[in-house]
Amino acid sequence: MSAESLADAVKRIAGEVEQAIDALLPIPEGPESRLFEAMRYATLGGGKRMRGFLVIQTAGLFGVDRNCAARVAASVEMLHAYSLVHDDLPAMDDDDLRRGKPSAHKQFDEATAILAGDALQTRAFEVLAEPATHSNPEARAELVVALAHAAGARGMCGGQMIDMLAEGQQLTADEVGRLQAMKTGRLIQYSVEAGAILGRAPLHQRHLLAAYGRDVGAAFQIADDLLDVEGSAAELGKTAGKDAEQGKATMVAVLGVERARAQAEHLATQAAAHLDSFGEGADHLRRLAAFMVTRRN
Amino acid sequence: MSAESLADAVKRIAGEVEQAIDALLPIPEGPESRLFEAMRYATLGGGKRMRGFLVIQTAGLFGVDRNCAARVAASVEMLHAYSLVHDDLPAMDDDDLRRGKPSAHKQFDEATAILAGDALQTRAFEVLAEPATHSNPEARAELVVALAHAAGARGMCGGQMIDMLAEGQQLTADEVGRLQAMKTGRLIQYSVEAGAILGRAPLHQRHLLAAYGRDVGAAFQIADDLLDVEGSAAELGKTAGKDAEQGKATMVAVLGVERARAQAEHLATQAAAHLDSFGEGADHLRRLAAFMVTRRN
Numbered sequence: 009m010s011a012e013s014l015a016d017a018v019k020r021i022a023g024e025v026e027q028a029i030d031a032l033l034p035i036p037e038g039p040e041s042r043l044f045e046a047m048r049y050a051t052l053g054g055g056k057r058m059r060g061f062l063v064i065q066t067a068g069l070f071g072v073d074r075n076c077a078a079r080v081a082a083s084v085e086m087l088h089a090y091s092l093v094h095d096d097l098p099a100m101d102d103d104d105l106r107r108g109k110p111s112a113h114k115q116f117d118e119a120t121a122i123l124a125g126d127a128l129q130t131r132a133f134e135v136l137a138e139p140a141t142h143s144n145p146e147a148r149a150e151l152v153v154a155l156a157h158a159a160g161a162r163g164m165c166g167g168q169m170i171d172m173l174a175e176g177q178q179l180t181a182d183e184v185g186r187l188q189a190m191k192t193g194r195l196i197q198y199s200v201e202a203g204a205i206l207g208r209a210p211l212h213q214r215h216l217l218a219a220y221g222r223d224v225g226a227a228f229q230i231a232d233d234l235l236d237v238e239g240s241a242a243e244l245g246k247t248a249g250k251d252a253e254q255g256k257a258t259m260v261a262v263l264g265v266e267r268a269r270a271q272a273e274h275l276a277t278q279a280a281a282h283l284d285s286f287g288e289g290a291d292h293l294r295r296l297a298a299f300m301v302t303r304r305n
Numbered sequence: 306m307s308a309e310s311l312a313d314a315v316k317r318i319a320g321e322v323e324q325a326i327d328a329l330l331p332i333p334e335g336p337e338s339r340l341f342e343a344m345r346y347a348t349l350g351g352g353k354r355m356r357g358f359l360v361i362q363t364a365g366l367f368g369v370d371r372n373c374a375a376r377v378a379a380s381v382e383m384l385h386a387y388s389l390v391h392d393d394l395p396a397m398d399d400d401d402l403r404r405g406k407p408s409a410h411k412q413f414d415e416a417t418a419i420l421a422g423d424a425l426q427t428r429a430f431e432v433l434a435e436p437a438t439h440s441n442p443e444a445r446a447e448l449v450v451a452l453a454h455a456a457g458a459r460g461m462c463g464g465q466m467i468d469m470l471a472e473g474q475q476l477t478a479d480e481v482g483r484l485q486a487m488k489t490g491r492l493i494q495y496s497v498e499a500g501a502i503l504g505r506a507p508l509h510q511r512h513l514l515a516a517y518g519r520d521v522g523a524a525f526q527i528a529d530d531l532l533d534v535e536g537s538a539a540e541l542g543k544t545a546g547k548d549a550e551q552g553k554a555t556m557v558a559v560l561g562v563e564r565a566r567a568q569a570e571h572l573a574t575q576a577a578a579h580l581d582s583f584g585e586g587a588d589h590l591r592r593l594a595a596f597m598v599t600r601r602n
Contacts, residue, residue: 137446
């Protein structure tokens with residue numbers, strides 16, 4: 009096992025991702041600078057950068073250039089940040105607090121938040137397709153397709169739509185699983201696959217990593233829902249207890265706390281098993297799977 | 306000169322683009338179908354498809370495969386539709402009418418409209434990067450970068466930000482020109498450049514076509530602003546007179562009707578001049594430039 013702890017690696021990589029985002033969003037002259045300030049506010053200065061961490065750790069398995077991996081990590085964090093900005097809007101989840109700070113529409117205004125989210129999505133795709141991300145344009149085009157697949161109407165956006173329609177409805181565990189796979193799972197799975205795409209990994213390794221990403225993503229979401237029930241706003245940096253209050257469809261609501269926790273443990277074990285054929289380089293990915301079950305924020 | 310009139314060509318190509326969009330947005334099983342219905346509502350069944358027309362006409366100069374050009378035309382129309390859906394939101398321009406129908410947030414609801422716009426943007430990039438769009442991945446990556454440049458914070462989104470900040474302010478003609486180039490001009494220019502990218506056009510031809518696109522885009526916006534002053538809701542399919550009511554920065558507001566019209570005529574002539582070295586294949590592009598000055602809807 010590598011000597012660095014998971015917590016140290018997460019912290020180190022979060023710093024790298026932060027720097028990459030900062031460099032990719034320079035503020036221009038002119039009145040449009042307000043839009044860039046909102047984009048930076050929504051993207052910089054917070055979070056464990058789990059998606060970026062997955063990109064960089066997976067890319068590391070294949071010896072991918074560090075700067076290239078950091079660009080792709082920054083891109084997925086920008087995409088994730090856009091989704092949070094729009095989810096927090098009054099017409100959506102109406103959340104005033106995000107990562108312990110006012111949500112973008114509270115800090116700026118609704119119109120600026122909508123535009124900042126829009127422009128963050130655009131920038132996420134732009135960064136992937138730019139030559140600096142990979143010398144092989146096939147890899148860049150594959151990254152764009154993979155991110156779009158994860159983020160679009162059959163992925164994240166579709167999941168958010170189902171989530172809103174499901175409020176106050178009684179869903180089955182299968183329906184909740186599908187909803188959460190779309191809403192959050194696909195983007196986490198993409199983050200792992202993106203590292204494999206950058207590394208031009210052979211197909212069987214791409215499949216194994218995708219399976220790891222799928223299971224880790226599902227475990228992550230259950231852990232998140234458990235935290236919403238058990239955590240405090242101070243630990244979470246966002247409003248706690250909102251899921252139950254809004255009648256959100258979660259595994260915890262459907263299965264109860266104990267069975268949901270058992271499900272997360274099962275998924276975490278299964279996730280790590282997909283990595284059996286990878287060497288020590290995958291240790292942090294294994295530790296991350298285990299962490300999903302014990303996380304407290 | 307080719308025998309087909311501009312009006313006939315626009316109608317024929319609008320039909321092709323409509324078909325391509327329809328094929329690219331099939332409705333899936335499951336509750337996320339509502340999101341696809343909103344995406345289709347916002348994108349299908351309306352408009353002259355000017356951006357798609359520019360893609361297809363320019364691609365035609367280089368003998369690009371018709372299906373490939375139609376995909377890129379559909380993509381830019383999806384991007385354009387997303388921007389209209391978000392611009393019409395209550396927090397933005399608050400417009401209830403679009404192409405003679407209720408705006409997406411009136412037909413569905415605000416949350417669905419936000420998500421439909423988001424997912425349309427995603428799909429626009431996905432279509433560009435998919436192998437079916439071009440056999441050369443370099444071309445696909447270039448299209449993604451070019452569209453992102455036109456649509457993002459330094460283009461369309463930035464222009465919309467400036468437009469909102471400028472409401473009720475007194476801008477100079479230069480400032481209005483920059484705002485409108487960002488807000489609408491860049492996407493029109495991109496549409497022309499996309500045809501050249503698809504056709505792997507040599508650099509000097511790309512520059513000429515980009516210059517044509519820039520001038521046509523600027524002429525188009527002035528013509529649009531003139532229509533807002535002089536047109537009726539029935540002709541426009543949207544609420545007339547909103548610009549003045551909202552204190553929007555337009556060339557008409559800054560220069561007055563007569564000087565704005567003269568400016569549009571100058572731009573249209575200049576646009577056509579960039580096409581001098583192109584043959585009869587560019588006739589519809591020349592006619593389109595002239596039409597900018599006479600358009601009534």
